[in-house]
């Protein structure tokens with residue numbers, strides 16, 4: 112295989128050289144033309160052929176020319192060495208001394224090693240050379256080996272002169288170093304050039320062209336092909352145009368052989384230009400090497416007879432010409448036969464040479480095959496080495512990468528470790544500092560503890576002494592304890608006896624409670640089951656201006672139960688007269704009476720309700736006389752404890768009931784309290800505790816709120832809202848809701864005039880598990896509507912209807928009380944909703960009724976006050992139930 116790294120480089124202008132890579136030593140310049148060469152235009156030659164090497168062999172003779180083959184760079188032509196090889200002095204073939212590379216020169220031995228392209232080129236050239244030789248020899252496609260020993264025979268041919276071997280350069284080829292070659296006497300023979308393309312440099316004067324040695328051997332005497340058709344003509348490197356083209360055809364041969372048809376001869380006779388052409392062609396067919404003999408022959412043959420133009424009647428002349436021409440042709444035929452013999456001899460000699468050339472070619476082919484095998488082996492070895500190198504390189508790179516990665520990982524690991532160590536070190540430092548501080552603190556604490564221990568030691572001594580004292584005391588106390596235990600046992604016996612006594616006492620208490628209830632009821636009955644309290648409110652606002660002329664007075668008495676109203680009037684004579692109306696009730700409360708004082712006398716009736724009696728307390732009086740104030744309290748009822756002193760009867764009654772139920776619980780009583788709040792407005796019952804207020808459900812409730820008596824004879828209201836009252840706060844909520852729902856309308860008499868009766872009913876059901884007793888009391892607390900007269904009220908329209916309804920119900924109440932007082936068998940309870948609802952509280956045998964008649968002390972209300980007091984006196988005179996009021 113060629114060592115391309117040492118290749119030299121030629122540009123493509125040098126023909127027949129394989130294309131390859133650039134030489135790394137020549138800087139990309141053509142060694143021939145010294146110009147910069149493009150890679151695609153570059154050709155190469157391996158250094159196996161030592162082309163251009165100063166110490167190498169001649170590229171033409173492939174070393175056969177020994178080391179003396181040199182080329183001179185400045186040499187414009189080839190100089191022959193003693194072996195006939197061209198010489199160069201520098202080893203680099205000069206641009207002007209273009210030589211055909213070995214691979215393109217047929218007949219030369221190929222170099223020992225070449226590239227594949229060169230090898231193919233060599234094969235082509237070899238085959239081409241063989242073909243050419245064979246075509247030259249026989250015109251058939253056979254290979255003719257070039258004589259090996261003649262390979263180095265090179266001669267320089269100078270333009271325009273004849274060589275010693277007799278080669279001739281045509282005048283047209285004077286400027287080109289070409290070698291003339293004889294054409295093969297066949298129709299297919301073509302001129303043969305020294306290369307595929309003649310290099311440009313070859314046109315330089317003096318440029319040399321190497322000729323195959325066989326040429327020199329075979330071109331000694333260039334024979335005329337027409338006279339020696341079988342003579343070998345070995346000339347495989349004729350440059351284009353270097354050979355004078357000749358038309359060699361069968362007719363020419365025939366003419367040369369003297370077989371000219373008569374007609375042709377006739378035409379020649381009659382056409383001298385044709386004869387001239389023929390003659391000229393005969394001259395052209397003469398071979399240079401035979402020129403001397405030809406000259407001799409011409410001398411022997413004599414001059415060519417001339418064909419004269421004769422008239423047709425000059426038969427004699429014409430016959431002379433034909434005889435002369437016939438004699439000349441006979442001579443020439445003899446000469447041709449001699450030449451044929453000579454060429455036959457030469458043909459035999461050349462055949463022998465051809466055989467030798469074939470043998471050499473076979474040897475060369477064998478050698479080529481051997482070289483190819485070596486080349487393949489070397490290529491395989493080279494590829495194996497390259498593969499191993501690549502593999503080794505890749506493995507090395509992999510190992511290097513692995514080591515790098517490992518080193519990187521180790522470095523990172525070490526850095527991480529270093530950081531961790533630094534961190535741990537800092538932490539250890541901090542811990543050490545903390546430990547030092549802790550140690551110092553511990554030391555300080557040890558000092559303190561030592562001091563404390565010493566102190567404790569002294570204390571321990573003191574404590575031991577104290578302990579001894581205490582032990583002594585303990586022994587004493589143990590003695591005391593034993594005495595006490597004895598005492599405790601005695602006391603426990605006393606406690607047991609006391610418990611027994613307590614049980615006895617409790618039993619006695621319960622019986623006494625029952626007794627108390629009976630006695631209380633008896634007292635209440637003795638006081639009268641229907642009682643009347645009179646309360647006079649203080650003057651308000653502008654009323655205070657008339658404080659000096661009040662019509663009401665309170666006579667001095669121990670029982671505070673008298674009141675006197677003086678009515679002033681004029682008689683028919685216009686004389687002012689006054690009349691005093693004294694009244695006496697169960698109790699009369701002056702304007703300065705407090706709510707507490709009022710409730711103190713009422714509380715006994717509340718206890719009766721708790722004891723299971725029906726109790727009814729209602730307030731009667733004109734509008735603005737203080738009924739609502741007495742029953743409920745001021746307009747805005749507050750739950751704060753500071754407002755408790757102004758609370759009315761209802762909240763106080765509930766509070767008392769709760770307090771008493773708690774006390775009675777100790778005696779086995781359990782109570783359930785339920786309340787309801789009704790309003791009678793225009794003789795219609797309305798539920799003041801309805802969830803959504805009175806306005807929205809008034810009509811529905813009116814249809815549903817019916818008064819009836821249950822199986823036990825208690826008066827009940829159907830569909831009324833009953834609220835379980837389990838706390839005092841619940842009672843306040845109940846009253847607030849009722850106040851919101853209550854119908855209030857302004858009138859001329861009172862800025863806060865209540866135009867309906869409100870009835871608060873509290874059902875008290877109690878059971879005593881110890882005694883088996885039970886009670887069912889009802890407490891009705893009623894705030895009646897204002898009782899003003901129609902003439903004074905000034906009402907009209909709806910207000911007039913309200914007033915009429917109110918007065919009617921109050922009149923019915925009066926009628927019921929009067930009937931009760933008379934002891935009538937029929938009590939008109941059902942004349943009004945009010946009396947019907949209070950039936951149980953007004954007429955039952957053991958019911959207790961308390962009426963508050965409220966009085967406005969102002970002079971303007973004297974007449975209404977008088978009416979109210981008279982109505983109250985009427986009620987006060989009634990007897991209800993078993994007890995009769997003890998009249999004074």
Ligand SMILES: Nc1ncnc2c1ncn2[C@@H]1O[C@H](COP(=O)(O)OP(=O)(O)OP(=O)(O)O)[C@@H](O)[C@H]1O
Nearest residue numbers: 648734735736737738739740861863864865896897
């Ligand atoms: N004993 C009293 N001490 C102080 N103020 C009182 C007293 N009695 C009533 N008043 C005041 O007199 C005004 C009228 O009282 P109240 O509303 O209770 O009259 P009434 O009879 O209920 O009127 P109506 O029939 O229109 O409901 C209220 O402002 C009330 O605060």
